[in-house]
Amino acid sequence: MNDYIITLVQKGLRDDGRDFKEYRPIKIEYGVSAKSAEGSARVKIGDTEVIAGVKMEIGEPFPDSPDEGVLIVNAELIPMASPEFESGPPRIDSIELSRVTDRCIRESGFIDFGKLCIKKKEKVWIVFVDIYPINDSGNLFDAACLAAVAALKDAKFPALDGDKADYTKHTKELPLKKAPTSCTVINIKDKFLVDPMTEEEKDAMARLTVASIGSTVCALQKGGEKPLSIEDIDKMISLAIEKNNELVKLL
Amino acid sequence: MAFAKRSDGRKFDELREMEAKVGVVKRADGSAMFRIGKTIAYAVVYGPRQMYPAFLQDPEKGVLRCNYNMMAFSGSGERVRPGPSRRSREISLVTEKALMPALDLSNYKNTVIDVFVELIQTDSGTRCAGITAAAMALADAGIPMKDMVASIAVGKLGDKILADLTKEEEDYENAVDIATAFLIREGKVTLLQMDGELKKEDLIEALKVAKKACEQINKLQVKALKEKYKTK
Numbered sequence: 001m002n003d004y005i006i007t008l009v010q011k012g013l014r015d016d017g018r019d020f021k022e023y024r025p026i027k028i029e030y031g032v033s034a035k036s037a038e039g040s041a042r043v044k045i046g047d048t049e050v051i052a053g054v055k056m057e058i059g060e061p062f063p064d065s066p067d068e069g070v071l072i073v074n075a076e077l078i079p080m081a082s083p084e085f086e087s088g089p090p091r092i093d094s095i096e097l098s099r100v101t102d103r104c105i106r107e108s109g110f111i112d113f114g115k116l117c118i119k120k121k122e123k124v125w126i127v128f129v130d131i132y133p134i135n136d137s138g139n140l141f142d143a144a145c146l147a148a149v150a151a152l153k154d155a156k157f158p159a160l161d162g163d164k165a166d167y168t169k170h171t172k173e174l175p176l177k178k179a180p181t182s183c184t185v186i187n188i189k190d191k192f193l194v195d196p197m198t199e200e201e202k203d204a205m206a207r208l209t210v211a212s213i214g215s216t217v218c219a220l221q222k223g224g225e226k227p228l229s230i231e232d233i234d235k236m237i238s239l240a241i242e243k244n245n246e247l248v249k250l251l
Numbered sequence: 252m253a254f255a256k257r258s259d260g261r262k263f264d265e266l267r268e269m270e271a272k273v274g275v276v277k278r279a280d281g282s283a284m285f286r287i288g289k290t291i292a293y294a295v296v297y298g299p300r301q302m303y304p305a306f307l308q309d310p311e312k313g314v315l316r317c318n319y320n321m322m323a324f325s326g327s328g329e330r331v332r333p334g335p336s337r338r339s340r341e342i343s344l345v346t347e348k349a350l351m352p353a354l355d356l357s358n359y360k361n362t363v364i365d366v367f368v369e370l371i372q373t374d375s376g377t378r379c380a381g382i383t384a385a386a387m388a389l390a391d392a393g394i395p396m397k398d399m400v401a402s403i404a405v406g407k408l409g410d411k412i413l414a415d416l417t418k419e420e421e422d423y424e425n426a427v428d429i430a431t432a433f434l435i436r437e438g439k440v441t442l443l444q445m446d447g448e449l450k451k452e453d454l455i456e457a458l459k460v461a462k463k464a465c466e467q468i469n470k471l472q473v474k475a476l477k478e479k480y481k482t483k
Binding site: 032033035036037038040047049053074076078082087089128130132135167 | 275276277278279289291293295297300318320322323324325326327328329330333334365367369371372373374
């Protein structure tokens, strides 16, 4: 526990002078790996930086959705981004980040999976979204979701050459609908803050990541040790929806 | 077989357009980005820090540990499966060997200096771009260095010696591809890998071309390092 951060928050302050409801400056850059990836984007939230890339391959559909494409979201907390990340097989925080980002995209209906079908029961497009933090200065959840959505918006299908993908040519953009964003609200003492920095994340008693489109919530993930009252959740979701409606305008 | 002209219009000893930047990852102790053509490498340094597992510690000096990785979307064609491969592990090893002679780690007993190289977009010459970036990141981290390292691939197509091969040129019939790295001040070679068939005289000629290219890259490294510490 960092008494300094908690004392500040109790006084209504943050270390970098922000309001509790204020994000750090956000920058989105498209096509950062345009030569290699089908789509790519870099998102900076303050000093936090995340890169996401989309790769597409042809594969078989799942038996329970024979006429739909497949989405695979993978986030890797590579050791370049923080002294706390280590090499080796994915640890639990990598897996959580992958799965939460996956749910934001999948459950929001952002991708029209039916239009990723090439031949029912046999051939569909598999969309891989790989997410890498370059620098972790807090709030990887929201940065990862923004980067994944931006990379998908940037993506174009590889050309079809008979049964295979021709990666030297690209055709049309992916079939996308309204984009989701996620806003992570943390709770320190009786206060609620968005866009936590590393030090604030460490002192968060609870966190709630809320993915939404307009006023519809499409994915949630609670983290942290502290139980939340229904009133707390109400406040956190209202705040997240308000911020998500601002974030989506940046895409 | 004659090779007359490069498809991108470069002279035989001309490098692709380059860009270098130092201090690109705030949480790292040192960091750098190096772009050559469409190949983009990031390198970061953490350390000297405690070495785990402890049996890898060296009681005489610090250990340099390099890790080369291509991001899953950074290859041409299909997705690169995440995690280490035989190729990436070998490149990590030769990266270590290329950089180590420039460092003086005698004051860092029992510690490790970790270098992580990440490729964001690749065309050709990724290991060389990684080494060039890593050398800048080590300097940025303030690791004592006796020399600087720059790296380039050279080769022979037909009867011509070429610097900085593109992917297309690497795949040319009977192309010879030579990855090199040089200590700039000493003028010695720290990375040397080759595939193809080549006469000794041509290899020596190619190494001279590589040395000149590395000296040119080094000017950009120095400029990027100075740029970070300019007062605004």
